[in-house]
Amino acid sequence: MPIDAEKERRIIDDRPPVFRRWTGVYALVLGFLGFLVLLFRLFTWHYK
Amino acid sequence: MSLLDFVVLFGTLLAIAAYGIWKTRGSRDLEGYFRGDHTMKWGTIGLSVMATQASAITFLSTPGLAYEQGMAFVQNYLGLPIALVIVSALFIPMYYRLGVYTAYEYLERRFDLKTRQLGAFLFLIQRGLAAGITIYAPSIILSTLIGWNLDVTILLMGILVVVYTVSGGTRAVSLTQKHQMAVILVGMAVAFLLVVSDLSRHIPFSRALEVAGKMGRLEVINFSLDYSARYTFWSGILGGLFLALSYFGTDQSQVGRYLSGETVTESRLGLMFNAVFKVPMQFFILLTGVMVFLFYQFVEPPILFKHTAVRAVHESSRAPEMRDLEARYSAAFREKREAIRALAAALEGEDEGAIAAAQARAKGLERRAEEIRSEAKDLVVRVDPKMEVKDSDYVFLTFILHHLPRGVVGLLIAVIFCASMSSTSSELNALGSTSTVDLYQRLLRPRETERHYVIVSRVLTAFWGLVAISFAMTAYLVENLIEAVNILGSLFYGTLLGIFLTAFLLKRVGGTAVFAAALVAEAMVIALYFTTDIGYLWYNLIGCGMVLALGTVLQAALPGPRQRRMEPAPKDPVASGPGRG
Numbered sequence: 001m002p003i004d005a006e007k008e009r010r011i012i013d014d015r016p017p018v019f020r021r022w023t024g025v026y027a028l029v030l031g032f033l034g035f036l037v038l039l040f041r042l043f044t045w046h047y048k
Numbered sequence: 049m050s051l052l053d054f055v056v057l058f059g060t061l062l063a064i065a066a067y068g069i070w071k072t073r074g075s076r077d078l079e080g081y082f083r084g085d086h087t088m089k090w091g092t093i094g095l096s097v098m099a100t101q102a103s104a105i106t107f108l109s110t111p112g113l114a115y116e117q118g119m120a121f122v123q124n125y126l127g128l129p130i131a132l133v134i135v136s137a138l139f140i141p142m143y144y145r146l147g148v149y150t151a152y153e154y155l156e157r158r159f160d161l162k163t164r165q166l167g168a169f170l171f172l173i174q175r176g177l178a179a180g181i182t183i184y185a186p187s188i189i190l191s192t193l194i195g196w197n198l199d200v201t202i203l204l205m206g207i208l209v210v211v212y213t214v215s216g217g218t219r220a221v222s223l224t225q226k227h228q229m230a231v232i233l234v235g236m237a238v239a240f241l242l243v244v245s246d247l248s249r250h251i252p253f254s255r256a257l258e259v260a261g262k263m264g265r266l267e268v269i270n271f272s273l274d275y276s277a278r279y280t281f282w283s284g285i286l287g288g289l290f291l292a293l294s295y296f297g298t299d300q301s302q303v304g305r306y307l308s309g310e311t312v313t314e315s316r317l318g319l320m321f322n323a324v325f326k327v328p329m330q331f332f333i334l335l336t337g338v339m340v341f342l343f344y345q346f347v348e349p350p351i352l353f354k355h356t357a358v359r360a361v362h363e364s365s366r367a368p369e370m371r372d373l374e375a376r377y378s379a380a381f382r383e384k385r386e387a388i389r390a391l392a393a394a395l396e397g398e399d400e401g402a403i404a405a406a407q408a409r410a411k412g413l414e415r416r417a418e419e420i421r422s423e424a425k426d427l428v429v430r431v432d433p434k435m436e437v438k439d440s441d442y443v444f445l446t447f448i449l450h451h452l453p454r455g456v457v458g459l460l461i462a463v464i465f466c467a468s469m470s471s472t473s474s475e476l477n478a479l480g481s482t483s484t485v486d487l488y489q490r491l492l493r494p495r496e497t498e499r500h501y502v503i504v505s506r507v508l509t510a511f512w513g514l515v516a517i518s519f520a521m522t523a524y525l526v527e528n529l530i531e532a533v534n535i536l537g538s539l540f541y542g543t544l545l546g547i548f549l550t551a552f553l554l555k556r557v558g559g560t561a562v563f564a565a566a567l568v569a570e571a572m573v574i575a576l577y578f579t580t581d582i583g584y585l586w587y588n589l590i591g592c593g594m595v596l597a598l599g600t601v602l603q604a605a606l607p608g609p610r611q612r613r614m615e616p617a618p619k620d621p622v623a624s625g626p627g628r629g
Contacts, residue, residue: 014313022316026133029323033129036327037281040122040268047261 049449053458060231060462064224064469071223088308092226093318097305098326099225101295102232103471104185104464105533106333112440114337115344118265120279124534124585125330127289129323131296136316138552139297144312151303151548152486158551159559161490166566167547168486171300172479174540176512178533179475180519183209186468187520188441191356202520205468210513213473213480214506221473222308228466235463236333242452243339250346251392258395259345259388262407263414265338268331276581287585290592291534294541298548301478340447345388347451351377351421353442357428357435364431373427377420384413476516480509535584539577542591543570549592550599557603565598 016025049057088096113121148154152171156164187201213221247256260266270280277283296302296319309315351374352358361370391406425437448460484505493500543566550562573591576582582590 014311014316016313016316022137025316025320026137029129029133029320032324033126033327037126037269040331044266044268044270047257047266 049457049461050454052454053461056455056458057462057465060459061465064228064466067224067227087310088222088314088318089310090314090317090321092222093306093309093315094321094325095229096222096225097296097302097318097322098329099229099232099467099470100301100305100474101322101326101471102229102329102467103182104468105182107232107236107464107467108185108188108444109441110330110333111337111340111444112442114265114334115341115443116440119268119331119334119338120270122268122327122331122334123270123279123281123284124288125292125327126281126284127286128292128326130285130289131292132319132323134293135297136319139548140306140312140315140319142552143303143307144315148307150300150482150485151298152300152482155547155551156490159547159562163547163559163563163566164486164490166563167298167544168482170540170544170570171298171482172512174536175299175301175475175479176515177519178536179472179479179512179516180522181533181536182468182472182475183516184520185441186465188445199521202517206513206517206520209469209472210476210510210517212469213476213513214509221470221477222305225470225474228463228470232463232467233329235460236336238456239448239452239460240332240336240339242456243336243343243447246451247339247343247346251342255392255395256339256342259392260338260342262391262395262403263341263345263410265341275586276583278583280583283583283585287538287583287588290545290588291538291541291585294545294588294592295537298541298544299478300482301475304478304481305474337444340444343447343451346385348378348381350446351424352428352437353439353446354437355442355446357432357437357439358424360435361424361428361431366427366431369427370424373420373424377417377424380413380417380420384410384417387413472516476509476512479512480505483508483512538584538587539573540570540591542573542588542593543595545588546592546595546599550596554596554600554603557599558606561603561606562595562599564602565595568598569594 016022019025019028110121143151143154146154146157148157150168152164152168155167183206184202187198187205191198191201244253247253251259257266270277271282272280273282274280275283306315306318309318350358351370358370361367387406387410391403391410394402394406428435428437448457452460484501488504488508489496489501493504496504546569547562547566550557550565569591572594573587576590577584577587
């Protein structure tokens with residue numbers, strides 16, 4: 001079975017939506033995690 | 049359960065099973081049976097990954113954990129988003145570029161055959177046992193509902209899952225998981241709204257949260273450095289990171305999910321979906337458990353949530369002792385309820401002194417109620433020494449059965465069953481595919497037809513189903529189902545992750561060094577488990593760290609070539625990867 005070079009390129013060569021690079025997506029996700037931790041800390045402090 | 053509940057329950061189960069069978073009709077090749085044709089979009093992958101992880105255990109055991117211990121368990125998931133970012137950035141491109149079919153196939157390309165087999169073996173052991181717990185969880189429901197013997201229930205439930213998995217394959221699992229996860233999310237939201245609605249007859253929601261906080265149930269984050277504490281921010285962010293990294297990066301039941309993506313982008317977005325929504329989802333499930341705890345501060349709960357245990361005593365000669373305990377428990381409950389009402393009133397008055405006094409009284413009465421419960425558990429054991437009395441996994445189930453309206457009960461039970469069947473079938477399918485591809489096809493019969501491998505994989509899937517059923521029949525020994533799954537994973541995942549991280553990061557380390565390091569690390573982790581009281585999440589870090597460190601040291605002492613040249617996948621139908629058409 002021959003390798004479909006165009007299909008392979010399309011599968012591997014990816015770009016995220018909105019951001020130009022994946023590092024932008026990762027920064028957003030990790031920033032959201034930091035926000036959640038802050039919220040949890042405030043939640044714990046408020047109801048303690 | 050009413051007739052309507054049974055109609056909803058069995059109607060939903062049959063409809064989903066029929067949907068899965070109908071969608072996989074004619075699927076007789078490996079591509080369809082194992083990979084779902086590589087056509088999945090990020091939404092399907094995201095929900096499928098979430099559904100594979102969130103089984104019935106999540107729905108049953110987590111609220112019970114919050115009922116007993118509060119919200120701290122959510123910290124276990126704090127490392128998960130970081131892990132998914134690493135898997136997305138490091139693992140996915142590597143798997144796609146090499147065109148691997150299973151995660152362990154990569155290890156042979158990078159190291160050697162024995163390392164691939166070790167990786168596959170570690171996966172098969174821990175996932176085979178974990179699948180047993182996944183079968184056990186819904187079986188306790190059926191056992192409680194109908195009053196059947198638990199072992200008989202496990203056998204019936206397990207055989208049903210095995211038949212469904214063997215006949216349906218991965219494609220049916222992936223397609224149905226998307227819908228099942230949607231039903232689960234809706235079911236959870238309905239349960240939360242109903243418990244808040246029931247609770248609001250006794251206390252406003254905002255005041256209820258304050259009471260829960262004073263009763264020690266809303267401590268979400270704990271920055272303590274106590275290494276033996278089970279849930280802290282540090283164990284969650286570090287140990288949880290390594291646990292999640294191992295699970296999502298090296299566990300075939302998850303790798304198989306995201307490698308079915310149409311492109312790398314779809315796979316990555318599916319994981320990022322989980323990175324964003326998993327922690328809030330767990331928080332929400334735990335909060336539901338806290339709401340159930342609050343509900344039972346105003347409505348008297350049974351002395352033990354496992355009513356079969358109480359019934360066993362009532363049917364024995366020691367029934368008068370249980371009746372006496374129940375009377376004392378009712379009296380303690382009524383006193384506690386008044387103390388909780390006093391605490392709520394003090395909170396409303398914002399009088400710090402009154403709040404502290406009411407809080408101390410409520411906690412004291414809670415301890416008294418717990419002591420009576422302990423006496424009841426001891427009595428159960430005296431009547432039936434084999435009876436398991438740990439009942440936290442029955443808390444949410446009891447609430448569903450006794451306090452939710454007709455129809456909704458059946459729907460929620462169906463959700464639990466569907467979630468369990470979905471997760472179990474995904475696990476069994478991954479076990480079958482790994483056994484077939486990494487062991488049978490690689491070692492025994494490398495040049496057979498696709499049809500032959502499909503038949504073998506079906507036989508091996510059934511075999512792993514039997515292993516899981518056997519383990520499920522001893523699962524009553526474990527303390528809490530969701531913890532049992534995490535402990536089991538932590539015992540093996542660290543070593544497995546260490547092998548993969550060595551492959552990715554330490555280019556100079558070869559197969560023999562990492563193989564020996566992994567054996568030593570696994571032996572050390574198991575020894576630590578039996579001899580120390582270290583929080584289980586740390587095993588992931590310890591196992592992984594030991595493989596990385598020992599592998600480097602051993603490699604320095606070993607002669608010979610260190611790095612194999614990486615080759616793309618061969619073009620045979622079994623070993624070709626998702627990017628190979």
